[in-house]
Amino acid sequence: MRQIIVQFGGTGDLAQKKLYPAYLNLLKKGYDITIIALGRRYPDRRTFLSNMELTGDTEFLKHLDYVQYDMTDFKGIENLEHKIDDIIDCAAEIELLYYIALQPSLYEEAIKQINIIDSHITCKVSKKIIVEKPFGFDSESARRYNEILSQAFTDKEIYRIDHYLGKEFMQNLLIMRFHNDIIRSIWNNRTIESIQIIFDETHGVDQRLGFYGKIGVVRDTIQNHILQIVTYLTMSEPASFSPEDIATEKIKVLRSIKPIQEFRLGSYESLGAESGKSLHTPTYAALKLHVNTFYYAGIPIYIRTGKMQKNAVSQIYVKFKNTTKTVLNNSEIVENGVIINIHPELTIDISMNLKQPNTSWKSKSVKFRFNHSETFGVNTPEAYEQIVEKILQSDKSLFPTMQEILESWRIVNPMLHETQDIEIYPDQSLPEFAEGMMEKDNQTWFAG
Ligand code: BG6
Numbered sequence: 259m260r261q262i263i264v265q266f267g268g269t270g271d272l273a274q275k276k277l278y279p280a281y282l283n284l285l286k287k288g289y290d291i292t293i294i295a296l297g298r299r300y301p302d303r304r305t306f307l308s309n310m311e312l313t314g315d316t317e318f319l320k321h322l323d324y325v326q327y328d329m330t331d332f333k334g335i336e337n338l339e340h341k342i343d344d345i346i347d348c349a350a351e352i353e354l355l356y357y358i359a360l361q362p363s364l365y366e367e368a369i370k371q372i373n374i375i376d377s378h379i380t381c382k383v384s385k386k387i388i389v390e391k392p393f394g395f396d397s398e399s400a401r402r403y404n405e406i407l408s409q410a411f412t413d414k415e416i417y418r419i420d421h422y423l424g425k426e427f428m429q430n431l432l433i434m435r436f437h438n439d440i441i442r443s444i445w446n447n448r449t450i451e452s453i454q455i456i457f458d459e460t461h462g463v464d465q466r467l468g469f470y471g472k473i474g475v476v477r478d479t480i481q482n483h484i485l486q487i488v489t490y491l492t493m494s495e496p497a498s499f500s501p502e503d504i505a506t507e508k509i510k511v512l513r514s515i516k517p518i519q520e521f522r523l524g525s526y527e528s529l530g531a532e533s534g535k536s537l538h539t540p541t542y543a544a545l546k547l548h549v550n551t552f553y554y555a556g557i558p559i560y561i562r563t564g565k566m567q568k569n570a571v572s573q574i575y576v577k578f579k580n581t582t583k584t585v586l587n588n589s590e591i592v593e594n595g596v597i598i599n600i601h602p603e604l605t606i607d608i609s610m611n612l613k614q615p616n617t618s619w620k621s622k623s624v625k626f627r628f629n630h631s632e633t634f635g636v637n638t639p640e641a642y643e644q645i646v647e648k649i650l651q652s653d654k655s656l657f658p659t660m661q662e663i664l665e666s667w668r669i670v671n672p673m674l675h676e677t678q679d680i681e682i683y684p685d686q687s688l689p690e691f692a693e694g695m696m697e698k699d700n701q702t703w704f705a706g
Contacts, residue, residue, distance in 0.1 A: 267359035268295025296327035348381035397667040424641035458567035464532035512665035521545035522691035526566035544692040572600035575704035604630035
């Protein structure tokens with residue numbers, strides 16, 4: 259089957275850095291795809307190609323078309339309709355995929371325009387619509403988008419993206435938890451003391467200010483990536499690994515989480531400087547939440563994430579209770595832990611205490627390490643490639659459902675309305691409140 263991807267946001271950062279490389283690899287794998295990139299900026303395909311930094315080979319460029327499309331001008335719709343008419347052969351088996359990768363403020367209008375374009379297609383084609391995260395600005399707008407989408411698409415045809423679900427470490431969390439009896443038996447509130455999720459990025463957002471400036475850290479990563487990680491860490495075993503069974507368990511987790519009350523937001527000092535703007539969009543957050551299900555209630559989950567940090571750290575730390583220290587009355591015995599490192603490469607460590615040589619009954623904490631690239635090589639497909647491939651195959655296993663999205667908006671809702679108390683933190687440094695939150699609980703951030 260020939261699949262035609264209509265790429266809204268075809269000149270944007272995401273398309274250039276993530277989607278076009280993914281399409282290139284999928285073409286190499288043998289998928290019959292054509293991309294129609296839409297953009298306001300360039301008048302024609304030649305100018306588009308000469309201005310974009312495309313690393314594809316000439317074969318890829320043959321599959322990449324372009325239409326100038328300005329959402330405020332109905333001419334764009336006509337141009338696109340003509341292009342689709344030219345490309346589509348009514349006798350062939352064709353699927354049209356509308357992929358929205360725009361600033362969220364344009365989604366609603368884009369969906370409306372897609373509905374118009376779609377209603378003018380006279381051949382019998384199958385169709386899909388793909389919407390980037392964040393899906394909405396809050397629960398209300400997410401519901402509204404969905405209603406408009408439902409006028410032209412069934413839920414089966416709608417793919418809501420969270421590219422974290424395409425990441426190898428995420429899928430591995432489920433395999434690690436549910437394919438190992440030793441892990442399964444200790445993964446609960448009887449043995450786990452706390453969990454930390456740390457996602458620190460070194461870069462700022464000035465190149466993406468148009469997008470990020472309007473949404474901030476809560477809508478950019480917490481409502482989606484971070485809460486999805488929480489579900490993968492704490493869901494119960496699904497009846498099977500089908501999309502429906504996994505979604506059922508994720509929903510139970512999300513429904514058990516109360517709207518977040520314990521959080522602080524910060525904004526890095528030089529935000530907007532490159533663009534000459536003064537902005538107070540939150541770029542960093544520290545928060546604490548609880549999953550109130552039978553097996554996870556009582557485990558504090560500490561989260562910190564944001565931009566303009568000294569070191570890039572993407573890490574999950576599952577800290578186990580340290581009963582041995584008390585039983586043996588030995589403060590040198592450290593707790594066991596599972597450490598999942600995502601950057602710069604995927605490793606999973608289990609820390610254990612073993613005998614230190616030349617000592618009498620003294621132990622030392624050592625790590626048992628799994629290194630993904632050493633074991634499996636470096637050729638694991640990027641998240642976006644995995645995600646797009648699933649869409650092409652009509653497999654919905656790596657996409658959050660609408661119900662998950664609504665629950666996630668409910669959970670982060672208090673964070674969306676915080677406008678007063680945003681701490682300005684110096685570039686390349688951790689906001690003070692992130693340390694403060696841990697000190698209050700007698701905890702420290704794991705770094706190791
Ligand atoms: C994106 C956010 O969804 O995820 C970015 O918009 C963030 O702000 C990125 O940097 C992180 O994804 P990754 O794949 O680089 O870990």
